Structure formats: structure tokens, C-alpha cells
Amino acid sequence: MLDVKVNVIGMGYIGLPTALMFAANSVEVIGTDYDEKLIDQLMLGKVTFEEEGLTELFEKAISQGIKFSTSYQPADIYIVAVPTPYDKKSKKIDASYVLSALKSIMGICPKGATIVIESTVSPGTINKYVSPLIEKSGLTIGEDVHLVHAPERIIPGNMIYELKNNSRTIGADNNEIGMIVKNLYQVFCKGEIVLTDIRTAEMTKVIENTYRDINIAFANELTKICRSDDMDVYEIIRIANMHPRVNILHPGPGVGGHCISVDPWFLVGDYPDLTNLILAARKINDSMPQHVLKRIRDIMKKNNIRDISRVGLYGLTYKENVDDIRESPTLQLLEKMDDHLAFGVKVFDPMVREVLVENQMMDFNDFLDEIDIIVIMVSHSHIKDNIEYLKDKLILDTKNICYIEGVYKL
Incomplete structure (x- = not known):
């Protein structure tokens, strides 16, 4: 001891x-x-x-x-x-x-x-x-x-x-x-x-998370490029990653948590004239909830659904299988919805035990009963185990975990 x-x-x-x-x-x-x-x-x-x-x-x-x-x-x-x-x-x-x-x-x-x-x-x-x-x-x-x-x-x-x-x-x-x-x-x-030394330790930690933020931003920008020209970004990344020196991360609905979504800003704030790439990556990742919102609107229009209250966001936490909501992409998405669009949108997360947002539902079956479109924002094990219950829903899968025919992707 x-x-x-x-x-x-x-x-x-x-x-x-x-x-x-x-x-x-x-x-x-x-x-x-x-x-x-x-x-x-x-x-x-x-x-x-x-x-x-x-x-x-x-x-x-x-x-x-x-x-x-x-x-x-x-x-x-x-x-x-x-x-x-x-x-x-x-x-x-x-x-x-x-x-x-x-x-x-x-x-x-x-x-x-x-x-x-x-x-x-x-x-x-x-x-x-x-x-x-x-x-x-x-x-x-x-x-x-x-x-x-x-x-x-x-x-x-x-x-x-x-x-x-x-x-x-x-x-x-x-x-x-x-x-x-x-x-x-x-x-x-x-x-x-x-x-x-102290300063090296400070810098090392910040750039570790900044590196990951930039890599994610590249994947997210690829997603937007592929969406604009009807290409499968997931298949493209899968094939590209077969190259021995390529390791593109997975795209997603945004970047959350208290590290990757925060630490790069420290460098932007302290070195504004020297962080063009880092700033661009932050902007790309911060734009992803808006991209998800556009996809929701497109799906609603295509399927003639006008009632936003029939849309459900699955997942409030910033990553799978945790109860941590800090800088959550879902919370970012809700903030970007204006009052009219956000009115009535349902939210459910099996990891969150208390009500944190309006129209948050605490029972999964009740949640499904109230929606026509489910937007998978977080890939909890819970949703992976319950994919079969989504077959009668329109699904926007932002995490690429659902292989039901007709699923919408980012």
C-alpha cells in the first residue's frame, strides 16, 4: 500500500x-x-x-x-x-x-x-x-x-x-x-x-481528439458527396479501407461527448490563423444534425407524411450503450429544429431513465405505436436486438446497423 x-x-x-x-x-x-x-x-x-x-x-x-x-x-x-x-x-x-x-x-x-x-x-x-x-x-x-x-x-x-x-x-x-x-x-x-513536460502533455491530449474529429469529418463529407450523386458511402468506405494504409472512420449524425466535440475548439480558439483544417472539420461535424434534418424532411415529403409528431428519434445519448448525453447529436438536432417543425417529435432512449426533453417517451412499445418514421441516432444494443419490430416503419438509419429492405441511409 x-x-x-x-x-x-x-x-x-x-x-x-x-x-x-x-x-x-x-x-x-x-x-x-x-x-x-x-x-x-x-x-x-x-x-x-x-x-x-x-x-x-x-x-x-x-x-x-x-x-x-x-x-x-x-x-x-x-x-x-x-x-x-x-x-x-x-x-x-x-x-x-x-x-x-x-x-x-x-x-x-x-x-x-x-x-x-x-x-x-x-x-x-x-x-x-x-x-x-x-x-x-x-x-x-x-x-x-x-x-x-x-x-x-x-x-x-x-x-x-x-x-x-x-x-x-x-x-x-x-x-x-x-x-x-x-x-x-x-x-x-x-x-x-x-x-x-506539462505543455507537451497538454498538446498531446488535445491533438489526439482533434485527429479523430478530422477523420470523422472526412467520412461525413464523403456522406454528403455520395448522397448528392446517389452513391453508397458505406460500400465505398468499406472498399477503400481494404487498402493497407487507409482507415476511414464511420460517418454519423454528428459528433458528441465532452472530448472530440470540444477539444478541437481549444486549438481553433488559441490559434485562429493556423487551424483552417481543424475549423473546417468542426464545421462539417457540427453540420451533420442539419443533414439528418434534411433527410427527415425528404422522407416525409416522399411518403406524403406531414405530421412531424409521427417522427421518432431513437437515442438521446452521444454514443451507444452509455447514459452520457453531453453534446449529443440528438440534442443538437432538436436545437436546430424550429418550434414549428419540432412540435410533437417523439424521442426514446433505453439508457436514459429520466425525462430530459419534450415528448420523450419511456416505453419502447408506446414509442413505436406513436410514430411512422424512426430515425436511428444511436446504435444501442437494444435497437440492434429489436430491429424486427421496425419492419412496418419508415427507417432512417444514421448508424448503418439496419439491413431491412428499403431502409433510408444518411
């Missing part, structure tokens, strides 16, 4: 699994979040979102003594896993959550504590915002506190496996402190842990 006390700040999709993984591997951990309802639920022994293996990991962490609190605690190491959105006007990072967490940490941390920022940040954020905040408080970096950036690299739906097996990057300008943090993560991480 490592003789170290860790306070993980932020019990969301990243912070909670990280805290549980440390605790399950005999590290003394306190998980902190300002959300009293969330902390109450954790203290009652209930996980706060669905994820394969999370319940079992939670139970092991509880047996090892993990604690939860709404207040920050004195600790040797602080791991900050709070949201880092971007300002939609300037496209720059909104670092307010990180800075707020830092202010609270500085009020109670013992001398020599290490602050590890796991939240994804734009390159230079720690130098521009974090370090000045600490220095302004009267603390000396490298003596009173140490700074490290260890960006997360996991995806909802496969978090536990990826926490254990993915490689990690530890950005530290002090190699000795970097090694201490590396040794901490090695209690559970089987992947290679690379030590580098």
Missing part, C-alpha cells in the same frame, strides 16, 4: 472511476464534489451513472475504505477532474471550473502537496492560468505546491478496461515529482506511462 493520501476533485464520468480505481488498489482516497445529492448517493452505496464494471469496482473501493465528501480535504496529492468547456463565442477554453477547484485546494493543502490536473485543457492553460493563480496566492510552485498534468484517456462504455490498460501521459516540469505521480498511477495502470 502506498503511503499517500489522495483527494480526487470532481465525481463525474472521469473523477469517480479514477477515485474508485485508486481506492480498489489500496490507496487512501477521498472523493470530493460540491453536488450534495451526488455525494449523498455515493455515501449510500449507489453509483451515479451506468458503466460496465463500475458497480463491482465501486463495491471493492468501498471495502477498501474510500470516503466521499462535499468539502476538500488535506491530502498529499490532489487529482482535479472537473469539466473544461469552451466559450462558444471565442472558442477558447473556459478554465473557471479548474481555477475554482485550485482556489479551494490552496486553502487547505499542506506544504509540498502535488496538484494533478486530469481535466483536458488547451495547450498553455497551466502556464497561462493555473501557475499565475497559485503565485498570486503567495505560494511558490516547486516548494509549497507541485503541478502535474495527467490527462485522462478513457471513453464511456469501456472506462474500466481503458483505465487499466491504456497508456498514459504524465506532464511534469520537475522529473522527481513526475516519477512520484507515475508510481501512483502504476498501482492500477498496466499501459506504458510516458513522462514529459
Whole structure:
């Protein structure tokens, strides 16, 4: 057992699994979040979102003594896993959550504590915002506190496996402190842990997600090209990918989640004159809900359906088999519908247990009874297992999972 006390700040999709993984591997951990309802639920022994293996990991962490609190605690190491959105006007990072967490940490941390920022940040954020905040408080970096950036690299739906097996990057300008943090993560991480400087770690994480965004944008642009000239984009991508050096990703109704749809904007905001390709990719991917909307209109016109309330959107989450709705393409689509067009459109998602939007239905059979057109926005296992029940519907399959004759594609 490592003789170290860790306070993980932020019990969301990243912070909670990280805290549980440390605790399950005999590290003394306190998980902190300002959300009293969330902390109450954790203290009652209930996980706060669905994820394969999370319940079992939670139970092991509880047996090892993990604690939860709404207040920050004195600790040797602080791991900050709070949201880092971007300002939609300037496209720059909104670092307010990180800075707020830092202010609270500085009020109670013992001398020599290490602050590890796991939240994804734009390159230079720690130098521009974090370090000045600490220095302004009267603390000396490298003596009173140490700074490290260890960006997360996991995806909802496969978090536990990826926490254990993915490689990690530890950005530290002090190699000795970097090694201490590396040794901490090695209690559970089987992947290679690379030590580098802070700014390199910041940039590496952002470009990983930006690369994927650009690849998806290429697939989505191909979709529009093929749609304009009546070609099968899926067959074209399948054949092209037989080339040993080609790997085109799948097109879809948009890009969601808190990583791919957000991180590229950090670069656009900070380097507006140097990010033409990245900006173009963002615009293409952000345009896909509008493309889906046009396809819905075309199908309605072709089949003489005038009542939008007979259209059903299947899927609210941003990806399959998770309950995470952040930046969901379906929510983006609903935002793009004007009040008249959106009136009465039905929505259903088996992974979402509470009503989040108007006309959201909670029973699949009731949902089917109310619609003539079903738009598959998310490829949950649930819909794959229930394709046979869609045979009497007009189907717009944005995920290419349905092989019923006559299905409409992107």
C-alpha cells in the first residue's frame, strides 16, 4: 500500500472511476464534489451513472475504505477532474471550473502537496492560468505546491478496461515529482506511462481528439458527396479501407461527448490563423444534425407524411450503450429544429431513465405505436436486438446497423 493520501476533485464520468480505481488498489482516497445529492448517493452505496464494471469496482473501493465528501480535504496529492468547456463565442477554453477547484485546494493543502490536473485543457492553460493563480496566492510552485498534468484517456462504455490498460501521459516540469505521480498511477495502470513536460502533455491530449474529429469529418463529407450523386458511402468506405494504409472512420449524425466535440475548439480558439483544417472539420461535424434534418424532411415529403409528431428519434445519448448525453447529436438536432417543425417529435432512449426533453417517451412499445418514421441516432444494443419490430416503419438509419429492405441511409 502506498503511503499517500489522495483527494480526487470532481465525481463525474472521469473523477469517480479514477477515485474508485485508486481506492480498489489500496490507496487512501477521498472523493470530493460540491453536488450534495451526488455525494449523498455515493455515501449510500449507489453509483451515479451506468458503466460496465463500475458497480463491482465501486463495491471493492468501498471495502477498501474510500470516503466521499462535499468539502476538500488535506491530502498529499490532489487529482482535479472537473469539466473544461469552451466559450462558444471565442472558442477558447473556459478554465473557471479548474481555477475554482485550485482556489479551494490552496486553502487547505499542506506544504509540498502535488496538484494533478486530469481535466483536458488547451495547450498553455497551466502556464497561462493555473501557475499565475497559485503565485498570486503567495505560494511558490516547486516548494509549497507541485503541478502535474495527467490527462485522462478513457471513453464511456469501456472506462474500466481503458483505465487499466491504456497508456498514459504524465506532464511534469520537475522529473522527481513526475516519477512520484507515475508510481501512483502504476498501482492500477498496466499501459506504458510516458513522462514529459506539462505543455507537451497538454498538446498531446488535445491533438489526439482533434485527429479523430478530422477523420470523422472526412467520412461525413464523403456522406454528403455520395448522397448528392446517389452513391453508397458505406460500400465505398468499406472498399477503400481494404487498402493497407487507409482507415476511414464511420460517418454519423454528428459528433458528441465532452472530448472530440470540444477539444478541437481549444486549438481553433488559441490559434485562429493556423487551424483552417481543424475549423473546417468542426464545421462539417457540427453540420451533420442539419443533414439528418434534411433527410427527415425528404422522407416525409416522399411518403406524403406531414405530421412531424409521427417522427421518432431513437437515442438521446452521444454514443451507444452509455447514459452520457453531453453534446449529443440528438440534442443538437432538436436545437436546430424550429418550434414549428419540432412540435410533437417523439424521442426514446433505453439508457436514459429520466425525462430530459419534450415528448420523450419511456416505453419502447408506446414509442413505436406513436410514430411512422424512426430515425436511428444511436446504435444501442437494444435497437440492434429489436430491429424486427421496425419492419412496418419508415427507417432512417444514421448508424448503418439496419439491413431491412428499403431502409433510408444518411
